[in-house]
């Protein structure tokens with residue numbers, strides 16, 4: 001088959017699209033990449049939480065998919081809203097990379113050792129409140145741009161440390177710069193997985209793409225996205241969730257916080273993997289009933 005993959009133009013997006021391209025070529029298909037500019041790529045200065053709106057990095061690509069200009073779309077799963085447009089579905093969730101955030105600092109200091117007043121770069125509310133919770137004495141400064149740009153801004157001295165996703169760092173070849181893997185931070189829903197989105201009624205593509213699906217990653221991500229669906233806050237509310245499996249058990253923790261990380265509600269659930277999505281919803285309900293609902297009302 002000949003398969004056209006729609007992708008953003010960023011280096012990370014192209015790496016991800018090429019990863020899927022190679023897999024499909026190994027299966028004997030011919031593949032063409034179709035680069036598409038999204039709204040999220042055009043607005044490069046404002047923090048995403050301020051721009052608001054879900055799916056800034058996927059909308060134009062989904063439109064191309066619905067029009068039939070491309071056959072599949074490859075996204076970072078964490079950029080994909082829980083509710084997909086009618087007619088589209090996730091044909092595969094790829095094998096998940098380590099889902100955690102990492103710290104990169106100029107002087108090689110870990111988060112706990114940064115001096116008071118040190119400037120930490122991130123535009124993610126989720127990262128900001130978790131940094132604040134550990135170190136209320138640090139200064140958080142907005143940081144956007146692709147992975148290379150963020151590291152350059154650190155090296156230029158605009159920041160003392162920055163926090164990014166391990167997955168993006170590894171894919172862009174910056175692993176040697178990682179100072180600390182922030183395993184105590186709760187990641188973004190879906191962080192570290194890629195989504196291969198297809199048209200629901202495209203049987204031939206669906207069959208081919210299903211071979212890229214990684215069962216364990218899909219179960220984890222489905223639990224997390226069920227959590228997100230109940231929470232609804234997009235990237236305007238600090239929240240995160242992570243699920244992992246051990247045999248037939250699924251474990252999951254999540255949090256929701258106010259914008260300053262002062263009111264921080266965290267919860268944990270576990271159960272059978274068969275109930276992954278139920279567990280995700282249960283986790284969200286637990287957080288909402290333990291103070292999360294009033295946090296949401298105060299922010300939204």
Ligand SMILES: NCc1[nH]cc(CCC(=O)O)c1CC(=O)O
Nearest residue numbers: 076078164165167168191192193
């Ligand atoms: N926010 C942008 C974005 N979307 C996906 C990744 C990394 C790859 C992934 O999480 O799958 C990144 C960079 C980052 O958050 O540091």
